[in-house]
Amino acid sequence: MAGQSRKWMILVATIWIQAFTGTNFDFSAYSSELKSVLRISQVQLNYLAVASDLGKVFGWSSGLALMYFPIWTVLFAAAFMGFVGYGVPVADVEHTRIRQCGVQWLVITNFISLPYIVVFLCCLLAGLSICWFNTVCFVLCISNFPANRSLALSLTVSFNGVSAALYTLAYNAINPTSPELYLLLNALIPLVISFTAIIPILRQPPFEPLPPDGVRRDSLMFLILNILAALNGVYLLLFESNSSALTSARLLFGGAILLLILPLCIPGLVIARNWYLRTIHTSFRLEGSGFILVDPDELELHKGMLAHEANRESYQLLTDDVVPNPVKTIAVEEGDADESSCCKKLITRGQLELLGIEHSLWQLLSRADFWFYYVAYFCGGTIGLVYSNNLGQIAQSLGQSSNTTTLVTLYSSFSFFGRLLSATPDYIRAKVYFARTGWLAIALLPTPIALFLLASSGTASALQVGTALMGLSSGFIFAAAVSITSELFGPNSVGVNHNILITNIPIGSLIYGFLAALVYDSHGTTGIKSMTDSVVCMGRGCYHMTFVWWGCLSVLGLGSSLVLFIRTRKAYQRFEQARISSNIDS
Template sequence: MDDTGGGNVDTGIHGDELRLWGVLGGDEGRDGVVAGGIELLGDGVGYGEDVGVVVGGGVDVAAGVGGCGGCRSNGVCWVSFLCLLAGCSICWFNTVCFVLCVKNFPSNRALAISLTVSFNGVSAALYALTANAVNSSSSSVYLLLNAVIPLLTSLLTLIPILQQPKLDPLPPDNAVQRDSTVFLLLNVVAALTGFYLLFLTSATKSVTSSRLLLVGALLLLIFPLFVPGIVYAKEQFILVDDDDLEFHKEATRKGGSSASTSTKVDAGKGQLVTLGEEHSAAVLVRRVDFWLYYAAYFCGGTIGLVYSNNLGQIAQSLGQSSNTATLLTLYSSFSFFGRLLSAIPDYARAKFNFARTGWLALALTPTPVTFFILTGSDSTLALKTGTALIGLSSGFIFAAAVSITSDLFGPSSVGVNHNILITNIPIGSLVYGLLAAVVYDVNSDTTRKISMVTDTLICMGRQCYYWTFVSWGCLSVVGFVTSVLLFLRTRHAYERFERHRLSSQFD
């Protein structure tokens, strides 16, 4: 579901060729669109993303609404309404996947979430390959696939969602061990699928080769359905330290009465004492930890997303339009592997334990460094390296954030709480995109370059994005600082959880 649901990367990667706003709205030549920061082409479905917060509805309802929303939004000519519906659809798809992961894999939820979010990162390449296999000369095929496939996928996934047996809140140890093995194998398959879709298929142009590669891609996507059966038949080794199961059992017991239970915090400092305590939305927005977390995401992962939406125009302003496809592939590829790498804390915890909020701070480090490098160099090497680093950083943050939300504010409320958190994405897309647009327009008036394609003013030179990079770099430093503060405030709760895990193991 997450793979076919798509996301910001879906429209962002191929937006330069499709010109979504221009194709459907006829406004491709408008100066505001060329400015790029707040154009719906760049933000694509991301402009309306996360507006549709699912509160109180079941995952079956959300899945069905998500599929219908995606279908409807790609068939309407009202472009703003189209993007709003598409954004709601993506939010509903993601919410379904997150809730299913948390409920079905309480001890391995981080592994499950990183896996589903990783597949979400290759959806653009999958749609592009499918469109080339059907009709490579028509961009409307790409839009049609974005409308039809999510609807069909959501209808198919409704069957197992509605028919799944009652969940065991306290899964046996052998079930957790099997799940650990399954997730390791699935991560290997995901890595192979990512290499296949992001590198091998990008080199093909002919319809025949696209069809052959599409068959291979479909086999790779179908293969994970058989992995659980293979592992359940083997019943072999353990690859993740699963002694934290007792903690999750305890958290699950408390989950049912979370509405009447107060969150355990340090009365003197307002810091969390225990991980996994449930937070209602009203309690959530009163927590200092939440706003530190919000600021870290807003000034970290969201900036990386806006950077990717403006990549085509950044490359054009630096005279590197010929490298646009390469840059977009770099961002998409490293974002995909960054999402996969978000599972490292869970695989490495047996030998090296570090708070998940600390990993978040480390993941934010490359972003400010990259922007300050780009302010000092406009070379092809600097742009490619910076794009790869930002993709890796933002991909890790996107995947790890759901698990952090579950750790800090409770697994049962993650569907609502995480959607509250990621309201920063549309806000950040608007604010950062507007900043980039203003800087770009001011400098385009200075350079007075005319596009041969759109007959509009364009900006050429380092100055087009210089102050944008400076601003984004300073803001990402703020994000890094707030993530460090969040780590310092929550590390004691993670250490207490680790001591509990070790004592349970000893017993």
């Protein structure tokens, strides 16, 4: 009983860590000020955004650290990397006291002057700290919720998307006239949260296998947590715009913190589980989770059934005469017989037959499915991330500088909802089953719609709608990526393989950001010059061609995701039929 309660405490601690460590999402809130102080061009500012994303290239180092050090050590290493990247204690001799001043904060307030390369390295270190925080959270979720790890991961990762909205509320509650305050909060809050979360992490319970009813009971708890998370997102979305007054901002920030504390009631619900089993769970049954990480027992059964079918010289799915199928399967019809050989090769060559097969590095890189997946991510979620990095300059160019924090919160909130929606397949799989790669294709659809909308209109409403769609799409992709990687290329290799996949983020950040910066600076002659000689472009032309190019590339990503779906849907169908047959036999 105590062990079950402690694992939920760990989940709450993981939620807190994720909610306050997505510090890269508020870059656009202070980027214009940073650009002005450093007297740099838009291209150089883009390199600072790239530096933060470049930390993901070294994300493998967190896994290596976990092999030799306890998890709490890695957690505090991440916290101190972020503290150094955003802030270090500096003695203020004039006031004879110690001030907590961020490295970037010291630069942006003109307290000190640092070379551009040093600021670049600080951004790199801050970005790396986020990867280390994420790795700690992934390990905690997987080790404490092996049967429902999909729901645990999708829930906790979703809170990473709301970080910018929480920091905006904190900023408005303290000093809404100081953009550099974001950097100071980025330095201090993750460190404070790490100290808060260390107690449940140190008291981590030993692994206890759950019976089937225990798995379903945990699924119900996750449903309650998802409802609380949705309330949190709605709260931030509706009330952030009303936080202009200092008193109301403080009250709203207190309300957001209260909503983050509410999940602490879950350990109490675990203790009262018998009441829940008698009243709610008997009338509302949830199937076990299977979205992000493939259950090893189900995979073994799946492979055995396929071997049996192979002996009969066929990989045909079970028919309705043999096994009644209560699941509705959505699939694309087979191509016509006269389909061109080129298209047939594209769809069938090297096609996956089984889910969950472990892939080594060489096998991963030599598989076509990985590269379709890579392109889909590169031309989808990564564009959304680069868009958020440029949101400050986009708003400024359209004369919406005063609404920058509102737009940051809008992107953050809808990214949060997108991440929450990534758990939807778990809850509807008993009614409608759809391949995970198909959900990826659907999630990519809002991105080209948003970008072409932004290219065609420069109004405030178009900017808000486009920002919301970009956040929704990229949030879903970020949360679902771990699931798809583990299912297609093996759950045991997901740490290495997923880090290889997300190398597209710094590459895309560099290419897309550089493209946007070139277009921006090229229109600077039609804009104005700031007092620091930094080019400030005004008008729709500053980002019009950027939106067009990004939109065309996102269409390419959508096409790549559709090809990936068609290539992998049979493997998903076989896996689901094996799961259904197992449930019927038991």
